[in-house]
Amino acid sequence: MKLPGLARVDAAAFYNVNDKLRMQFNIENLFDEDYYACAHSNNNLLPGSPRAVRLG
Numbered sequence: 001m002k003l004p005g006l007a008r009v010d011a012a013a014f015y016n017v018n019d020k021l022r023m024q025f026n027i028e029n030l031f032d033e034d035y036y037a038c039a040h041s042n043n044n045l046l047p048g049s050p051r052a053v054r055l056g
Helices: none
Strands: 011-018 021-028 036-039 045-047 052-055
Antiparallel strands (some): 011 021, 021 052, 036 045
16 A cells, blocks of 8 residues: 655744753644554554644
């Protein structure tokens, strides 16, 4: 099986609080698009992850 092309948009922002502390905000799959990450045959498709947000 041939999967269609895709472009997943991710975003990140960083903020240096002080010399020892940095905050980070990440969003994966910003537009929450449905896609298949890979295919191992015609019936074994691995869907891509939905939007994920992380703060660290």
